[in-house]
Amino acid sequence: xxxxxxxxxxxxxxxxxxxxxxxxxxxxxxxxxxxxxxxxxxxxxxxxxxxxxxxxxxxxxxxxxxxxxxxxxxxxxxxxxxxxxxxxxxxxxxxxxxxxxxxxxxxxxxxxxxxxxxxxxxxxxxxxxxxxxxxxxxxxxxxxxxxxxxxxxxxxxxxxxxxxxxxxxxxxxxxxxxxxxxxxxxxxxxxxxxxxxxxxxxxxxxxxxxxxxxxxxxxxxxxxxxxxxxxxxxxxxxxxxxxxxxxxxxxxxxxxxxxxxxxxxxxxxxxxxxxxxxxxxxxxxxxxxxxxxxxxxxxxxxxxxxxxxxxxxxxxxxxxxxxxxxxxxxxxxxxxxxxxxxxxxxxxxxxxxxxxxxxxxxxxxxxxxxxxxxxxxxxxxxxxxxxxxxxxxxxxxxxxxxxxxxxxxxxxxxxxxxxxxxxxxxxxxx
Amino acid sequence: xxxxxxxxxxxxxxxxxxxxxxxxxxxxxxxxxxxxxxxxxxxxxxxxxxxxxxxxxxxxxxxxxxxxxxxxxxxxxxxxxxxxxxxxxxxxxxxxxxxxxxxxxxxxxxxxxxxxxxxxxxxxxxxxxxxxxxxxxxxxxxxxxxxxxxxxxxxxxxxxxxxxxxxxxxxxxxxxxxxxxxxxxxxxxxxxxxxxxxxxxxxxxxxxxxxxxxxxxxxxxxxxxxxxxxxxxxxxxxxxxxxxxxxxxxxxxxxxxxxxxxxxxxxxxxxxxxxxxxxxxxxxxxxxxxxxxxxxxxxxxxxxxxxxxxxxxxxxxxxxxxxxxxxxxxxxxxxxxxxxxxxxxxxxxxxxxxxxxxxx
Numbered sequence: 001x002x003x004x005x006x007x008x009x010x011x012x013x014x015x016x017x018x019x020x021x022x023x024x025x026x027x028x029x030x031x032x033x034x035x036x037x038x039x040x041x042x043x044x045x046x047x048x049x050x051x052x053x054x055x056x057x058x059x060x061x062x063x064x065x066x067x068x069x070x071x072x073x074x075x076x077x078x079x080x081x082x083x084x085x086x087x088x089x090x091x092x093x094x095x096x097x098x099x100x101x102x103x104x105x106x107x108x109x110x111x112x113x114x115x116x117x118x119x120x121x122x123x124x125x126x127x128x129x130x131x132x133x134x135x136x137x138x139x140x141x142x143x144x145x146x147x148x149x150x151x152x153x154x155x156x157x158x159x160x161x162x163x164x165x166x167x168x169x170x171x172x173x174x175x176x177x178x179x180x181x182x183x184x185x186x187x188x189x190x191x192x193x194x195x196x197x198x199x200x201x202x203x204x205x206x207x208x209x210x211x212x213x214x215x216x217x218x219x220x221x222x223x224x225x226x227x228x229x230x231x232x233x234x235x236x237x238x239x240x241x242x243x244x245x246x247x248x249x250x251x252x253x254x255x256x257x258x259x260x261x262x263x264x265x266x267x268x269x270x271x272x273x274x275x276x277x278x279x280x281x282x283x284x285x286x287x288x289x290x291x292x293x294x295x296x297x298x299x300x301x302x303x304x305x306x307x308x309x310x311x312x313x314x315x316x317x318x319x320x321x322x323x324x325x326x327x328x329x330x331x332x333x334x335x336x337x338x339x340x341x342x343x344x345x346x347x348x349x350x351x352x353x354x355x356x357x358x359x360x361x362x363x364x365x366x367x368x369x370x371x372x373x374x375x376x377x378x379x380x381x382x383x384x385x386x387x388x389x390x391x392x393x394x395x396x397x398x399x400x401x402x403x404x405x406x407x408x409x410x411x412x413x414x415x416x417x418x419x420x421x422x423x424x425x426x427x428x429x430x
Numbered sequence: 431x432x433x434x435x436x437x438x439x440x441x442x443x444x445x446x447x448x449x450x451x452x453x454x455x456x457x458x459x460x461x462x463x464x465x466x467x468x469x470x471x472x473x474x475x476x477x478x479x480x481x482x483x484x485x486x487x488x489x490x491x492x493x494x495x496x497x498x499x500x501x502x503x504x505x506x507x508x509x510x511x512x513x514x515x516x517x518x519x520x521x522x523x524x525x526x527x528x529x530x531x532x533x534x535x536x537x538x539x540x541x542x543x544x545x546x547x548x549x550x551x552x553x554x555x556x557x558x559x560x561x562x563x564x565x566x567x568x569x570x571x572x573x574x575x576x577x578x579x580x581x582x583x584x585x586x587x588x589x590x591x592x593x594x595x596x597x598x599x600x601x602x603x604x605x606x607x608x609x610x611x612x613x614x615x616x617x618x619x620x621x622x623x624x625x626x627x628x629x630x631x632x633x634x635x636x637x638x639x640x641x642x643x644x645x646x647x648x649x650x651x652x653x654x655x656x657x658x659x660x661x662x663x664x665x666x667x668x669x670x671x672x673x674x675x676x677x678x679x680x681x682x683x684x685x686x687x688x689x690x691x692x693x694x695x696x697x698x699x700x701x702x703x704x705x706x707x708x709x710x711x712x713x714x715x716x717x718x719x720x721x722x723x724x725x726x727x728x729x730x731x732x733x734x735x736x737x738x739x740x741x742x743x744x745x746x747x748x749x750x751x752x753x754x755x756x757x758x759x760x761x762x763x764x765x766x767x768x769x770x771x772x773x774x775x776x777x778x779x780x781x782x783x784x785x786x787x788x789x790x
Contacts (some may be wrong), residue, residue: 069681093684100678107729108675116675119668120684125734127448172683 018045018205019095019175021084026065026362028231030060035061037231038075043176043209048202050222051211052242054252057228057325059211060101060180066209067098067178079176093120097174101181101211103161104153110164111149114140117171132171132250139170142197158185162219166194170201177201179210183217195221219243219266227251243267245307249275257303272304286310289426290358290382291332292375296322297364304423306330313354315375316343343374355381360429362422363410369398376406384429385414388422452733454724459740463518466744470517470751471510475759478502487511513644515752516708517764518743520641521715522657523705525742526663527698528716529734533670535587535693536600538721538779542702543713545602546582546609551699551706553613553620554578559629560620572651572704579703582609583695608616628732639710639765641750648708659701666694667731674729712746712765714772719745721779 021043028162030035036058043049043066051059066077068084077084079095087095097117104113118132128136140146143163152227153161162185169177179198183191199221202208212218218225219239227235227242229251235242244267248256253275261268288306291298292315299322306312314334317324318341327334335350337343343351351374355361361382368376379385387410390396397403417425450768471483478498483495486506487790496503524542531540531547558564586609589673590601624630650784663670669690672680681687705712727733749767756762 064678067682069678088684089681089686090684093682096682098678098682100676100682102676102678104675104679106675108671109728112728112730113675116668116672116679116683119672124665124668168679 001009017095017175019080019207020044021066021096021176021207021209022078023062023066023075023079024274026062026072026077026338028061028065028070028072029073035231036065037397039228041066041209041226041233041235043207044209045175045205046202047223048198048208048210048221050102050218050225051209051228052213052215052218052225055179055213055226056230057251058231059228061231062228063098063178063180063209063211067096068092069098081173090120093172093174096176096178097172098171099165099169099177099179099182101184103158103185104165104168105161106232107152107154109150109152110140110145110167111136113164114145114167114171117168117173120172135171135173136167138163139167142170142200143167144193146210159187159190162186163190163194166197167401170197171305174208175205177209179208181211181213183212183214191217210242215243215248216261216268218264219268220261220264222373239267242267245303249307255304255307256301258302259299261331272307285360285427287426288313288357290355290361290368291315291323291364292355292361292379293317293323294321294366294372294375297366298323298362299326301362301364301422302326302330302332305426306332308423308427310426313358315354315378316347316351318371340371342371348374348378351375352378354379355379356383358382360384360426362426365390365394365396365419366400367396368403368407373399373403376410377402379410379414380406382414385410386422386425386429387411387414387416389416389418446635448730448732451727451730452736455727455733455737456740459737459744461745463740463747465749466747467518469513470514470754471506473755474505474510476502476505478506485748508646509644512646512649513641513750514747515649516644517641517747519653519656520650520705520709520712521742521744521746521749522660522720523652523701523742524712524715525738525740526656526660526735527555527702527705528730529696529720529738530663530670530698531583531716531729532720533674534691534698535590535602538718539603539776541714541717542579542698542706543711543715544610544717544776545586545606546613547579547586547699547702548706548711549610549613549617550582551575551579551703552711552727553617554581554703555707556617556620558714559561560624568647568651571707572655575707576700577703578613580696580699580786581612581705583699585609587695597658597785607701637769639706640714640753640761640763641709642761644708652704652708655704656701656739659697660735662697663694663735666690670694670711670731670735671729674731711764712768714776715742716745716766717779718768718772718775721775 023041025037026036026039026109039062053059061070065072068077078400084092090300093411114136115128115132118135122128122132140149142167145163145167148156148160148168153164162182166182177393182194186194198208198210224237225239225242226233227247234251235247243258245256245258248254248269255272255275257270257272259270286309289310290313291302294317298314302312312332314327314332316335316337317327318337318339333354335347337347355378361379363379365388468480468483471487472478472480482498482502483506485494486498486503488494502737527542532538533540554574554577555571556724558570563570586605589605621630669685672683672685677687720738723734723737723741750764753762753764753767
């Protein structure tokens, strides 16, 4: 049933066969409840597919179905277009590896456990050979677990166990890797190590599918995401098309801002609150709110107020300004200017039109210099003005006190509000 | 302790470690077993000098001629050799059955005697005798014992199993108590209701195990079955390793979990049933031996299963030799000796378990 030994040594070191694992119309029911409702999924060589979704959406079940650990009520799993159940259990184990969510807990040593990953490659009456040991050692090296090779699994911490479990998976040398929450017990350093290991595997042609609950982590490390809800795929594609404010609201029931992660440029989720929490939610009074901001001072409010359902506009914003990027992303009407330029009279006129159209105008805590002084001055035309409270001793006026005087005048007609109260203050303005 | 060597030797250490443990373990237990065997052959109501025992044994194996008398020769060949072999075979069978059940149930207290498998085997054997089948063919006894043992195994497993294939300590022991009591009660009832006195005497034998009826006939059935069973269990030792680690890992590493579990349970039941059919219920062998060996060499079943066979043989042979000789000429039943050694060990395991020290 098992391979003869001769090819296994060389084969073992570099025998990756590129494989495509697919689920076709996978349906799984557990005691009458439909957990997977006809899912099509595919993981191809060289890519990392992230499976995301809220609790109970079927992520783990989908992964287990693809690992042939769950019986399908209908549909099929194929490996390279042929049904996977045509393979013997051992053959399947040479192609498809699975790392369970639950950390291993037993009295085998870490090395003994990692070597179990080699079982599908060794004949029933054979013991691990030199190449198997090398596989295990290299896997443990990559997961930084070699130092406790001879400690019993049970004596290791959760994170250490999880890394040993990954080493076990790597030693299996399968061409499709299925990982269920492989970073759940890990600190930041080892989260990165684990995802980098998955990337290295993908780079050598392994197909990787990984269930993750952290959307930002998934966005950052996966090439493609599948968003599951109630056993169905509700969104699929690159991270920016899957991790959207709308999906977060409809699927995860949270109000969240999705901003590019500064380093990778991948979507990063900042959860602002649970949908339905806010007092204003029930009212359908949506206002026109104008934001006078800059340098990121209005970003957070743009997200919050747009979630509240208000129609936003913004002042003159230079290219490259963080607030302008957010305005663009959220489709907020604003006046664009070259970077660090002085607001022109023409731009000012356009800006004042936006101010006059607005029901409420908010002045954020941005610094004011000659370049954006006109943005501040235009606030005088507001019909209802909210000024966000500035910290007492903050240094923000770079106009030799002129902006400060403008601000003082504005605070006579406007209301000064703490930043945390601003959403409520806008709601009250109706 | 081996940490420093792993880098230097580039793993050759790990490759040989299973072999090493198996080799060293087999050598130590095997040598002891030989020495104890000679002692067992030499001691008894008729004392025979070890030199004569050796020469008879060698002659029996086809080496040299013995100067022993015909009586001595008859005692050794017809009584003591079969008894020694039966003790070794039964002990080995109970040892491998115990280690297998502990791995399958993922529970350190699984022992054929404790969880009712032996009681099932005894009931089967008693039914075979009461129905008069045992007299028609020697194979009926082990067959019925096997059926009874299987029934008990399946019952305990079905009742005790929890999610993930782990059988909880409490449910296993409770199911074992229930099954043992039920099967024991039925066995007693059958014995009491049997009018045939000879059959009755024969059946009482199963209430406390003993090897005093050991004859070549029994050896010829028990030894091959235990040997074959042990070979199968060794062949599936690594599957047992994976099942102990977890069902998901086992499945994803190519173990056909349902098939392997069924097969190993059947083999364990067959071996236990056969042993019980010829020795009665001897408890604790399957508990004491695997745990002692596990403490010494770790949980790898590829070494643990064969060494539990050897260790079980040694343990029961020592127990039986003591049983025959401590109160000579009165013979204590071997089940009493194993219980005297095993029950405190069992309590020790319970205490250890309570201190959260996992045993498997």
